[in-house]
Amino acid sequence: MLTVTKDRPLLTTITGSLPRPAWFNGNLLGRPFSVVTTELGYREQYTDAVQSYLADQTRAGLDLLTDGDARCDCDMGGRSWFGYPAERLEGVTGFHVARGNTPSSRDKVPGDLMFEVIEARVLPKVTGPIKRGPLEYARIWKTAQRLTRKPVKFGAICAQVLTSGLHNAYYKDRRSLLMDMSIAMNEELNELADAGCLVIQVEEPSIHGTVGIVDDREWTGDFLVEAFNREVNGLRNKTEVWCHSCWGNPAAQRTETVARSYQAALPFFNRLDADVLTFEAADNGGADLEAIGKEIAADKKICIGVISHRTLQVERPDEVAALIRKALQHIRPERLIVSTDCGFGRQGMSRLHAFYKMVSLVRGTNVVRKELGLPVADVLAADPKGALIG
Numbered sequence: 429m430l431t432v433t434k435d436r437p438l439l440t441t442i443t444g445s446l447p448r449p450a451w452f453n454g455n456l457l458g459r460p461f462s463v464v465t466t467e468l469g470y471r472e473q474y475t476d477a478v479q480s481y482l483a484d485q486t487r488a489g490l491d492l493l494t495d496g497d498a499r500c501d502c503d504m505g506g507r508s509w510f511g512y513p514a515e516r517l518e519g520v521t522g523f524h525v526a527r528g529n530t531p532s533s534r535d536k537v538p539g540d541l542m543f544e545v546i547e548a549r550v551l552p553k554v555t556g557p558i559k560r561g562p563l564e565y566a567r568i569w570k571t572a573q574r575l576t577r578k579p580v581k582f583g584a585i586c587a588q589v590l591t592s593g594l595h596n597a598y599y600k601d602r603r604s605l606l607m608d609m610s611i612a613m614n615e616e617l618n619e620l621a622d623a624g625c626l627v628i629q630v631e632e633p634s635i636h637g638t639v640g641i642v643d644d645r646e647w648t649g650d651f652l653v654e655a656f657n658r659e660v661n662g663l664r665n666k667t668e669v670w671c672h673s674c675w676g677n678p679a680a681q682r683t684e685t686v687a688r689s690y691q692a693a694l695p696f697f698n699r700l701d702a703d704v705l706t707f708e709a710a711d712n713g714g715a716d717l718e719a720i721g722k723e724i725a726a727d728k729k730i731c732i733g734v735i736s737h738r739t740l741q742v743e744r745p746d747e748v749a750a751l752i753r754k755a756l757q758h759i760r761p762e763r764l765i766v767s768t769d770c771g772f773g774r775q776g777m778s779r780l781h782a783f784y785k786m787v788s789l790v791r792g793t794n795v796v797r798k799e800l801g802l803p804v805a806d807v808l809a810a811d812p813k814g815a816l817i818g
């Protein structure tokens with residue numbers, strides 16, 4: 429059900445992750461969050477980092493905030509997005525250290541940055557039935573939400589892409605593994621919803637990376653829809669459910685060497701049990717907006733990225749406004765949410781770049797809000813009286 433975005437045309441947010449402050453050098457290293465936060469040093473670093481993430485988003489004028497994925501360790505190519513749950517689930521023990529140096533991904537060769545990223549994704553090993561472990565999503569969300577009156581969205585990796593990053597040494601096939609993973613995640617996400625989280629974002633089902641791209645006999649589009657809907661089962665009675673999709677984030681790269689289109693995957697996205705679907709639109713110049721507007725049913729809201737996480741050049745507000753206007757040719761403002769293509773990552777760009785990209789996102793949205801007669805957001809960072817220095 430819609431909660432935060434109900435009756436809020438052109439609401440603004442970001443996908444999730446933010447660059448770490450240089451002084452935030454603590455890591456959870458596979459240990460439970462509630463255990464490590466008993467260490468005073470980590471506890472202070474963590475809560476101060478989350479407060480600075482929330483303050484930056486508030487000064488930028490965003491409507492719906494995130495905790496910057498502060499739970500994720502600072503490791504190679506954003507590995508912790510996978511690693512955080514993989515290292516805590518029951519049924520996952522140790523690692524599968526591959527022999528040789530050939531990652532299995534289909535179009536990466538030595539000499540490509542993404543080859544090194546994938547080489548560093550040492551696969552956790554599935555050795556027993558997958559069950560919930562100490563992921564503590566509810567506790568982590570509450571830590572952020574008690575620091576602000578604005579709503580905090582909680583996002584986490586989808587069971588599908590998480591399963592792709594595991595070495596299966598237990599289940600007879602990948603379908604059984606994925607269904608058990610989806611059930612374990614569903615229990616975790618229901619606890620998060622019960623704790624009062626108003627927006628839950630499930631990140632990266634494998635649909636758009638599979639349908640029309642690889643002939644996967646086990647993980648078909650239909651099966652991936654079934655698995656996603658099992659993962660979010662029951663959530664929409666309690667909270668607003670988002671499905672995030674993009675074309676990759678590790679080290680600010682696309683995961684594939686060529687740009688892809690969402691078009692073949694859209695009928696499957698349309699069947700997801702979600703209130704809001706997110707799509708990249710900045711990096712591809714809004715190439716799929718017309719198809720998205722046509723294919724996605726009116727009962728779902730559409731969130732588009734108007735800011736790229738892959739470039740350092742900060743988008744100008746007029747560029748952001750132009751992309752929103754292009755989206756409005758195909759999607760009504762009541763259904764449109766404005767965001768970033770993906771998270772800013774922990775090593776993709778500096779805090780400075782991420783901050784001014786967020787400011788530009790809201791300034792550009794304000795331009796269109798004015799044109800439509802909608803209330804504009806207060807952007808403290810763009811207020812001459814609110815300048816940092818001088």
Ligand SMILES: [Zn+2]
Nearest residue numbers: 673674770771
């Ligand atoms: Zn993403």
